[in-house]
Structure formats: C-alpha cells, structure tokens
Amino acid sequence: MTDVITTPARVLVTKIGLDGHDRGSRIIAAYLRDAGMEVIYTNPWQKIEAVVALALEEDVDVIGISSLATDHLLVPKLMAALIAADLGHIRVVVGGIVPDEDEADLLSAGVSEVFHPGAVRYDIVSSVEKLAAEATNARPLD
Amino acid sequence: MNKMDKTVAAAADWQRNYDKMIGNDKVIKNRSGIEVQPLYWPQDDADGSYTEKLGFPGSDPMTRGIYPTMHRGRTWSQRQLIGLGRPADFNARIKSILKSGASALSMIPCNSVYRGIDCDEVEPEILGTCGTILNTVEDMDISLKDIPIDEISIGLNDPNPFTMLAQMLIVAENRGIPWDMITGTSNQSDYISHFVANHMFYRLSLPGAHRVQMDTITYLAEHVPNWNALSIVGQHMQQAGATPAQAMGLTLSTAIQYAHDCKARGMDPDKFLERFTFFFDISISFFEEVAKFRAGRRIWNNLVTERFGVTNPRAKRFKFHAQTSGFDLTRQQPLNNIARVTAQAMAGIFGGLQSMHTDGYDEVLSTPSEDSAKIAISTQNILKHEAHLCDVIDPLGGSYYVEALTDAMEEEILKVIGQIDDQGGMYKAVENGFVQEMIGASALEYQKQIDNNEQTIVGVNAYQEEEDASARPVLKRPPQANMEAQVERLKQIKAARDSAVLAHGLQGLRTAAQSDNINVFGAQLDAARAGATLGEIVTVLREELGFGQPLVVA
Numbered sequence: 001m002t003d004v005i006t007t008p009a010r011v012l013v014t015k016i017g018l019d020g021h022d023r024g025s026r027i028i029a030a031y032l033r034d035a036g037m038e039v040i041y042t043n044p045w046q047k048i049e050a051v052v053a054l055a056l057e058e059d060v061d062v063i064g065i066s067s068l069a070t071d072h073l074l075v076p077k078l079m080a081a082l083i084a085a086d087l088g089h090i091r092v093v094v095g096g097i098v099p100d101e102d103e104a105d106l107l108s109a110g111v112s113e114v115f116h117p118g119a120v121r122y123d124i125v126s127s128v129e130k131l132a133a134e135a136t137n138a139r140p141l142d
Numbered sequence: 143m144n145k146m147d148k149t150v151a152a153a154a155d156w157q158r159n160y161d162k163m164i165g166n167d168k169v170i171k172n173r174s175g176i177e178v179q180p181l182y183w184p185q186d187d188a189d190g191s192y193t194e195k196l197g198f199p200g201s202d203p204m205t206r207g208i209y210p211t212m213h214r215g216r217t218w219s220q221r222q223l224i225g226l227g228r229p230a231d232f233n234a235r236i237k238s239i240l241k242s243g244a245s246a247l248s249m250i251p252c253n254s255v256y257r258g259i260d261c262d263e264v265e266p267e268i269l270g271t272c273g274t275i276l277n278t279v280e281d282m283d284i285s286l287k288d289i290p291i292d293e294i295s296i297g298l299n300d301p302n303p304f305t306m307l308a309q310m311l312i313v314a315e316n317r318g319i320p321w322d323m324i325t326g327t328s329n330q331s332d333y334i335s336h337f338v339a340n341h342m343f344y345r346l347s348l349p350g351a352h353r354v355q356m357d358t359i360t361y362l363a364e365h366v367p368n369w370n371a372l373s374i375v376g377q378h379m380q381q382a383g384a385t386p387a388q389a390m391g392l393t394l395s396t397a398i399q400y401a402h403d404c405k406a407r408g409m410d411p412d413k414f415l416e417r418f419t420f421f422f423d424i425s426i427s428f429f430e431e432v433a434k435f436r437a438g439r440r441i442w443n444n445l446v447t448e449r450f451g452v453t454n455p456r457a458k459r460f461k462f463h464a465q466t467s468g469f470d471l472t473r474q475q476p477l478n479n480i481a482r483v484t485a486q487a488m489a490g491i492f493g494g495l496q497s498m499h500t501d502g503y504d505e506v507l508s509t510p511s512e513d514s515a516k517i518a519i520s521t522q523n524i525l526k527h528e529a530h531l532c533d534v535i536d537p538l539g540g541s542y543y544v545e546a547l548t549d550a551m552e553e554e555i556l557k558v559i560g561q562i563d564d565q566g567g568m569y570k571a572v573e574n575g576f577v578q579e580m581i582g583a584s585a586l587e588y589q590k591q592i593d594n595n596e597q598t599i600v601g602v603n604a605y606q607e608e609e610d611a612s613a614r615p616v617l618k619r620p621p622q623a624n625m626e627a628q629v630e631r632l633k634q635i636k637a638a639r640d641s642a643v644l645a646h647g648l649q650g651l652r653t654a655a656q657s658d659n660i661n662v663f664g665a666q667l668d669a670a671r672a673g674a675t676l677g678e679i680v681t682v683l684r685e686e687l688g689f690g691q692p693l694v695v696a
Contacts (some may be wrong), residue, residue: 045257073271118601
C-alpha cells in the first residue's frame with residue numbers, strides 16, 4: 001500500500017561539523033524542491049543542537065546531512081539527540097563521501113539511507129518521498 | 143620591418159633568452175631518432191597574427207608560456223597536499239613524500255584550523271581526520287622538524303588571518319633562519335573566493351578579511367620579500383560548479399580587485415604584481431582546459447598592461463598552481479580515476495602550469511591514502527619522463543583546434559570579466575550574491591546533463607558494473623588516542639604560558655584591529671610569540687572585525 005502524502009514533504013538539508021563544501025547540498029535542495037517538497041536549507045557548520053531545534057521548529061519529516069570531509073562521523077550524535085528530543089520519527093539520510101566502514105555505523109545508528117557520489121536523482125527523490133511518508137506515519141499523535 | 147621580419151627578429155630574441163636561461167640544453171631525440179627542438183612556430187607569419195596573438199614564450203602576450211624555457215628548462219613543482227593527524231604524523235608523512243619525488247611542501251591543516259577553532263573545542267570524532275592540527279608555534283615546529291624550510295618552497299593552505307604563516311615565521315626566527323630565505327605561497331589567501339564557493343575557510347567578515355589581507359600583503363612585502371602573499375583561487379569556483387571560462391574570468395576579476403586594493407595602499411603594480419600567483423582546477427575537459435590556461439595567460443598579460451600600466455615583464459607573468467579536479471572522480475570503479483587524473487594532469491601540463499597537485503584516485507571514497515598519493519605523484523613522473531610531455535614548449539600551440547578554442551575561451555572569459563566590471567568589481571559582485579548565483583546555476587546545469595545522460599560518466603551513467611567493495615582501499619584514521627594526546631598537549635601548553643605576556647600580546651592584536659594604522663599581521667606575530675593559539679588569535683579578530691558567514695543561502 002503506497003502512502004498518500006497530502007501535504008508536501010518537509011525536508012531540512014544541512015551540513016554539520018566543520019566543512020563548508022556545499023555543491024552537493026545545493027543540488028540536492030534543488031532536486032527536492034523541483035519534486036515539490038518544502039526544503040529548509042541552512043548555512044554549513046551547524047551544531048547538532050541547532051539542527052534538532054530547527055527540525056522541531058520547522059516540523060520536518062526528513063533531515064538530509066551532506067558531508068564531504070568526515071563530518072558524517074557526528075551523525076550518530078545527531079540521531080541520539082533527535083531521540084532525546086522526542087523526534088525519533090524524523091528520518092535521516094546522509095549524502096557525500098562516506099567510506100564503507102562508516103556507512104555500516106551510520107545505518108546501525110538509525111540513519112535510513114546513505115547516498116554516495118554518483119547517486120541517481122530519481123533514487124534520491126523517491127527515497128526521500130518514501131521516508132517522508134514513513135515519518136508522517138510514525139509521528140507521535142498529538 | 144615587414145611582418146615576417148618581425149617574427150624572425152622575435153624568434154632570435156626568444157632564442158637568446160632561451161639559451162641564456164637554459165644553460166646547457168640537452169639534446170632530446172624521440173624513439174625514432176628525430177631530434178626534438180624546444181619550440182616550434184610558424185615559418186610563415188605574413189599577416190603578423192602569430193606574433194600578435196601567440197608570440198614567443200616569455201614575451202608578450204605570453205600565450206605560449208611565461209618563461210623562455212618553460213618545462214624544457216624547469217618542470218613544475220610537485221606540490222602534493224598533505225595533512226593528517228598530529229604534527230608528528232604530518233612530519234613523518236612529508237618526509238616520505240619528499241623522498242618519493244615531491245619537490246615542494248604543501249601543508250593542509252585540520253578543518254578545525256580552517257574554521258579558526260583550537261582542537262580542545264572540537265568534537266573529538268572529527269579531529270585530525272582531514273588535515274594536521276596546527277594550533278601553536280610548537281605544533282608548527284614539530285610538523286617541520288628536520289625539514290630545511292630555507293631550501294624548500296612551502297605552500298601553506300592558510301586562510302586569512304594567516305595563523306599558519308605567523309607560526310612558521312616564528313619557527314624560522316627560532317631556528318635562526320632569516321625571513322628573506324623563506325619562499326612559498328599562502329594558498330587559500332584569497333578571501334573573496336571563500337565567500338564565493340566552498341564556504342570552508344573564512345573566519346572573518348568580508349570587510350574584516352579585506353583589512354587583514356591588505357595589512358598582511360603590506361607587511362610581507364617589507365619583511366618576507368620572497369613569499370607570495372596572495373594566491374588567487376579559481377579552483378573553488380570551478381569545483382563549486384563554475385564553467386572553466388567562468389572560473390577563469392572570475393579569478394581574473396578577483397585579481398583585478400586585489401590589484402586595485404594594493405594600488406589604493408600606494409603600492410606599485412610593477413612590484414606587487416610580481417608576487418601574484420594563481421590556483422586553478424583542471425577538469426577532464428581536456429582541450430577546454432588547455433585553452434583556458436592559454437587564454438588566461440594572454441588576457442592577464444594584456445590586462446595588467448592596459449589597466450595597471452605594467453611594464454616590468456616579471457609582473458606580467460601568470461604563474462599558477464593547479465589541482466586535478468576531484469569533482470570528476472567517481473566512486474564507481476575507483477581505479478578508473480587514475481586514468482582521469484592522468485588526462486587532467488596532461489591538460490594542466492600542456493596548459494603551462496608552474497606547480498601541480500594530482501589527486502589520489504580514492505579521494506572520492508575517503509581522505510586519500512598514502513598509497514594513492516604515491517600513485518598520483520608517479521603519474522606526474524611518468525608523464526614527464528616516459529611520455530616526454532616536457533620536451534617541447536607549448537606543444538599544442540599551432541593546432542587549428544587549440545588556437546581557435548583559445549580565442550573562443552578568451553572571448554567567453556572577457557565576457558565574464560565585463561559582467562563583474564558592471565557589478566562594480568569582484569568584492570561588490572560577491573557581496574551582492576551575483577557570483578554565487580552564477581556558479582549555482584552552472585552547477586545545476588551540469589548536473590542536469592549528467593542526469594539526462596547528455597554527459598557520459600563511465601561507471602556512473604554508462605558502462606556500469608557490479609562493484610567489488612573489497613577492492614577499495616582500507617581507510618586509516620588517526621587513532622583516537624593520538625588526538626586525545628594532542629588535546630592534552632594543547633591544554634598543557636596553554637597552562638604553561640605567562641598569562642601577563644599572553645594578555646599583553648592579545649591586547650596588542652585587539653588594539654591593532656581597532657586602529658586604522660597599526661598593522662594587524664605584525665600584531666598577530668607578536669601575539670603568537672606571546673603564546674597565543676590559533677583559536678585565541680582568530681577569536682580576537684572575529685570580535686573586532688566580524689565573523690564570516692556565507693552571504694547567500696540557497
């Protein structure tokens with residue numbers, strides 16, 4: 001059964017840690033906007049607490065973390081912080097330079113999917129759509 | 143003198159300069175026994191277009207090269223970027239790389255250094271994973287242990303406000319090496335480029351960075367005369383999505399901006415332009431890159447003459463370092479990247495570069511491994527010695543295609559420079575977001591071509607194969623314990639300082655930043671001598687001169 005999304009998926013596209021290379025995150029933001037999603041886009045170098053606060057404030061379904069220079073190593077901390085903030089329904093995807101050894105760690109920390117260089121536009125967009133629907137269904141009832 | 147006579151005279155001129163500079167020229171024969179001359183040019187130049195548009199290497203308009211001898215005389219510096227872990231790790235690595243043939247040193251700090259933060263304030267997971275931790279003069283001293291810093295050219299990836307350079311100058315001072323023996327370049331010194339693309343380096347606001355930049359250039363011109371204070375960077379822009387013509391045009395516009403800024407400080411273009419250097423990306427679009435470099439050289443030569451009245455030939459030289467493009471590398475079938483880097487490097491060599499970094503094939507998988515860095519250097523050596531790419535100057539010059547493309551690229555590049563002139567110069571065009579928009583649009587456009595299969599990428603949208611992940615190099619990260627020890631060491635160093643001396647040094651820096659006529663870089667050196675760390679220096683300057691934030695969000 002396909003989930004029907006009645007309102008556009010809300011996606012936070014951001015970078016945590018120290019690196020600022022943003023070609024990838026800008027392209028992804030454009031992909032998702034073109035597909036009709038609401039994209040909240042930030043400056044790089046976000047602190048984990050800031051990402052959690054923004055995710056709550058903007059009521060997002062999915063967080064996309066773009067990483068070129070090892071900042072993905074902080075993502076397990078982000079996952080823990082989301083759960084601590086009662087935002088465990090938010091799905092997190094990571095895209096960028098992520099070595100295989102690290103991918104397993106990210107997935108076991110609760111990341112839904114890792115996209116590597118060369119990932120196909122269609123796959124990225126449809127995965128984020130699917131995850132947004134999952135997040136909506138997993139959302140705690142008010 | 144008719145036009146052909148002019149060419150003959152110019153050729154004789156070049157031959158004289160060549161002989162003088164080369165000393166004993168080697169006889170080079172190809173495998174068929176044909177003796178290869180250092181330069182070829184048209185024997186018939188009836189309309190004079192050859193002398194006007196191409197000329198001879200080392201003479202106006204320098205399309206064919208900035209020196210009479212080019213790579214036949216001296217090949218490029220092999221300047222591999224290296225940085226990993228603790229200062230001692232860097233030191234060991236640089237020694238091994240120097241042994242394997244690198245002829246210059248290039249230093250990459252940890253991203254925390256780029257961001258202006260000491261290691262004791264960084265999440266430990268990401269510490270030292272991309273570069274070396276350089277927070278103190280001691281860190282720099284350990285990094286450069288047993289390295290003859292007065293004999294080797296050093297590239298510091300050292301963004302404004304140039305804390306690494308300050309540390310290195312103090313290391314030289316402590317070793318009794320006079321500063322005029324120090325040669326090299328402040329890479330990543332082009333603060334404007336940091337606001338345009340890759341948002342990696344800037345620590346200060348745009349106007350704050352401008353102030354520090356100009357103070358540093360002025361200070362170095364007086365005290366460290368053989369240091370290139372400014373490397374103007376097109377690499378970030380092209381990596382962020384600018385087309386090769388845009389990247390060249392924007393870089394030249396940036397150089398125009400800095401030249402005006404230097405003039406405004408009363409400096410003489412015939413002098414300060416001698417120290418301008420450039421840093422470019424080399425994509426795999428082979429002929430386009432060759433034409434980009436040839437056109438850039440010609441435009442710069444004409445431009446400094448027309449706009450700044452330069453007559454000193456040394457001040458017209460378009461000296462550049464280039465790095466093969468990481469963006470072109472693929473995660474799929476990663477060993478293919480060795481072939482890509484080879485093609486990119488060839489384009490750079492035929493483009494007439496002075497210094498090169500070739501990427502490790504695994505850069506797209508992780509921070510490059512030591513083995514892949516060695517292959518990258520071997521690639522340069524193979525091209526030089528086995529493929530004989532350096533025997534003849536500007537060997538593609540005269541090709542109908544390359545010359546037509548050089549002209550067409552020149553036209554495109556000049557268009558971009560015109561657009562930036564219309565914005566009131568590069569500083570304004572970046573402040574108002576014009577450049578960021580231009581690059582963003584180009585990045586999207588190219589991505590669409592890949593998405594639509596208009597541009598084939600082997601292994602990505604064509605010729606895909608099942609991937610064998612076990613073939614990938616194993617990642618080596620600095621052990622966490624090393625990083626903890628480094629943080630501990632910083633704490634010890636901080637605790638052992640004379641707090642009055644330190645406070646005095648930092649106050650001096652603050653006072654300089656607040657005043658209009660005290661040189662900030664000089665004050666920074668004093669602060670570093672007083673024991674101030676990278677983070678402390680950057681914090682004071684941020685408080686006084688403003689924090690750097692991206693000017694355009696998406």
